[in-house]
Amino acid sequence: MSASVGLNRVLEPAGVLPQAAWRLDASPGIADDEVLIRVERLNLDAASFRQLAGKHSGDGDAVRAEVLEIIGTRGKMHNPVTGSGGMLIGTVEGVGPQSPLGLKPGDRVATLVSLTLTPLRITDGLGDWDGRSEQVPAQGTAVLFARSVAAVLPGDLAPELSLAVYDVCGAPALTDRVVRGYGRDDVTVAVLGGAGKSGSLALTAARLAGARTAGIVVSDAERESLRKAGVADAIAVADARDPVEVSRAVTGALGGPATVTVVCVDVPGCEHGAILSTAAGGTVIFFSMATSFPAAALGAEGLAADVTMLIGNGYVPGHADFAVDLLRRVPAVRALFEERVAAH
């Protein structure tokens, strides 16, 4: 276990996991199960960049200096205030003989684990970055552990499009697994926040897994956007924070409560609506980071709801390729993502 999660890279304090560490060893000499990446670009987490830009009142040079200071001190881009990191794009330079990741030198990859646990060394002083954007051109090296996740960027999609998909690729993979796990042909799936990135991919995966699907959205504009994507058999407008309203919307759209309800709405207070929308013996998958653990646990108990409640795990083996493939199979969903990337 020890080496595979990067314990060998932890300098301080000793014995904790890389994410919890204050300082990592980012030296480019790799262990037998590690991979060395030549860095091309960092994508800073939005919360982290906002904090840095705010602190320095938008002074790009000061932001750049602090990012360099953080990486130099900690051996990783782990914002000590926000606790967040981001991800990076680069090219595989070296692969240890025991690495299980299936990468080879020359592969252009995106890392799907956070920068908060990725050993990182910068060699160009970030001279090509003006400090005014989350997109950071960078030269240097990063290290992947045996238990890391990186995806080879597909040649037929723009990198920005792939990154937008990777950001939410756990949702469609887990939805697919849960729907198929029922082993029945009458599974129904309701997705709260069905017009968003994770929501539209979850709907797509559910449809392709054989489920009848309903997208619950917050506005008529979202209803129209989702209608064009064509992956929901029914669409209803409801406030996901209102348990009675949302459960009526789901029941109306599907003719009864859903076998599987997927929560992709990033606002607090959607737990009870999701539980109430789900049939006995059904499953709720919570992908929103705004989910409250006690609200879900106590809500199901108070409603005497015999539902399985899953914490949406962002990692499912093969999730990145699976999600990218959904875009290839459903052009209208690809168009939805291209619109979003262009608008950003």
Add this chain to the structure above:
Amino acid sequence: MSASVGLNRVLEPAGVLPQAAWRLDASPGIADDEVLIRVERLNLDAASFRQLAGKHSGDGDAVRAEVLEIIGTRGKMHNPVTGSGGMLIGTVEGVGPQSPLGLKPGDRVATLVSLTLTPLRITDGLGDWDGRSEQVPAQGTAVLFARSVAAVLPGDLAPELSLAVYDVCGAPALTDRVVRGYGRDDVTVAVLGGAGKSGSLALTAARLAGARTAGIVVSDAERESLRKAGVADAIAVADARDPVEVSRAVTGALGGPATVTVVCVDVPGCEHGAILSTAAGGTVIFFSMATSFPAAALGAEGLAADVTMLIGNGYVPGHADFAVDLLRRVPAVRALFEERVAAH
């Protein structure tokens, strides 16, 4: 759906669920799917009683007056500061013809849904209560909805013992379901906090479902207590908040990571240790209310851990009877609970 969860009892604001309501209609005339309970005793939630006692510096009369005021105003014992309630014991007085709960007049029951959503009317001014204990002798009526949960108190166990078991009865029932769901005879189960109430029952259920079990405890005293209960094949002492330490303890105790890891430790920071202790394809069941949803979701992603993570639902059909039956089947566990009740 509407009537079954008690929407007909909500006075203010209209359209929300009973738990979210400010005020319920607690009148004793029941609908066709409701049950009327003659109240005998309220068990106030510990956090609620502590807040009230602290506010009034232990003045029992003032505490009693405020509890009466809350119930009179809100139609339920829902402490507006702590947001918590408690449960009650009483006797079934009336059963609507459409009630699905299977109760009959004269049954002595405990309600297993929170007082924060139970319509309650007090008729004796709580005159038999001195305001100095969470145990409140009371006369009055309460109402159960179609989707409520109440357990008939067993004749062969002291009521205090049954209540102690009911308080955590979701844990053994869900553990049993998950272990049996694997359909294999080589399932291993690690319980973090194995010596506590929910932990010892989860271990008991896992053992009886055919799993090999390990209890992880925090001290030598807990180790000895759990050893006497005899429901863990192995016991190890570790700090559940230290991912490396706890995963080594589990791996050492079971000869490898656990198929199922059950978290029953009520302190923050146990998510990563539980994830790291669990085999690929395994399941983590979080029963601790101190669980952080983002820590679990991001932790599994950062560790590239292909594990199913369940929010411990306090409701599983038949959970109360299942848990009480575990005490009958394993006298050493019953003795453990009797010690705890006596010490309280």
